[in-house]
Amino acid sequence: MLRLADVSKRYGPGHWVLDRVDMQIPPAQSVAVLGTNGSGKSTLLRILAGVTRPTRGRVSGAPPVIGYVPxxxxxxxxxxxxxxxxxxxxxxxxxxxxxxRRGQQLLERLQLVGGIRTPIRALSKGNAQKVALSQAIMVLPQLLILDEPWSGLDANAHDVLAEILDEVVRVGGSVVFTDHRESISGAYSTLAYRIEEGRVLAVERVAPRPRGVPMAHVVLADPGAECPPPSRIDWREVAGVAGVRSIDEAIHVQVHPAACDGLLMTALRGGWSVAEVRRDREAGRLGGGDSWAH
Structure with missing residues (x-):
């Protein structure tokens, strides 16, 4: 079990980014790290990955194989x-x-777009993220550490990432990840910590989405000229939303099942028309070159 004991970190003479952290990462668990931008989430993950040393305190129990996506x-x-x-x-x-063989298998599974010989710097953000995920699991790690792993991924890769988290945990490994949306953190973790003013605190867990239960797929539309124009809403910031894209003047929203009612209420109050609600797996994947925005 990976343990942090009285770990603190600061850069130069500045303030303490992390202060007296006591934390453990048990096997066969998926751990979410929550906190605002600049709270120290990335610093904590770098310490867990062994990339950064703490200023004081002790890290013990690190497994021999660690996968890390910065x-x-x-x-x-x-x-x-x-x-x-x-x-x-x-x-x-x-x-x-x-x-x-392993590299080709992973890139095919994540559906890399842009070509396997294209320089990584020339790939889109989402496709570079697929390479980053692949390098972290070239050998299945006993500890997988992911910093904002869903950032820029399309819908298919979003689902593959969820499968990867399950695979690591199922064989007794541990996963630690961050995401700025607590709905995602709740859906894919079994434990959670929050960073507040440098302290790392265990938080009450939101029940994760049951394995095998699909996301909800909501299609929203402008009600038309006979009605007032709907409100401008950043759907990505609505609780529970995992992805958004626009197709044929309609807004397609992928949302955690437990948050679907709240999304529908937000849409109706904002003057939007609900054209369709369905389970994502029943609908199949939408074609074309569009991708989910996360």
């Missing part, structure tokens, strides 16, 4: 995604052929 994935000027994954696989003890 909040900013570095752009490698000339390296294509597959070549990079082969390089990472070799570093982690895989033979070249095995690393190539």
């Amino acid at each position: 909040d900013r994935f570095p752009a490698f000027d000339a390296m294509g995604s597959l070549a990079y994954l082969v390089h990472i696989g070799r570093m982690r003890g895989l033979r070249t052929a095995e690393a190539r």
Whole structure:
């Protein structure tokens, strides 16, 4: 079990970003780290990953295989995604052929767009994030640490990421992740901590979405010229929303099932027309080049 004992961190003579943190990451658990921007979430994850050393305190129990996806994935000027994954696989003890097979498998599973030989720096943010996820699981880690992992991912990759979290936990590994939306944190974690003024506090858990239960898919439309124009709403900030996209002048919203009623109430109060509500798996994936915005 990974443990932090009396861990504090500051950079230079500045204020303490983390202050006297006592925390443990049990096996077979998915742990969400909550907090506002600048609260120290990324610093905490870097300490857990062994990338950053605490200023004081002790970290113990780190497993031998850790997968880490930082909040900013570095752009490698000339390296294509597959070549990079082969390089990472070799570093982690895989033979070249095995690393190539594993890399191709992961990029196909995440549906990389842009080409496996395209330099990573030339990929879109969402596709670079797929490479970042792939490198973290080239060898299935005993601890997977993800900083805002859903950022920029399309709907298909969103679902694959959820499957990856399940796979790590199912074999006894641990997952630690951050996301700025507590609805996502609640849906995919079994434990949660919140950072407040440098202190890391255990928080009461919101029940996660049951395994196998699909997200709700809500289609919203402008009611037309006979009605007042609907309110401008940033749907991504509505509680429980996992993805939003616009198709044929309609707004398609992917929402956690427990938050669907609240979303519908927000829409109706804002003057929107609810065109359709369905379970995402029943609907199938929408075609075309559009992708969910998270």
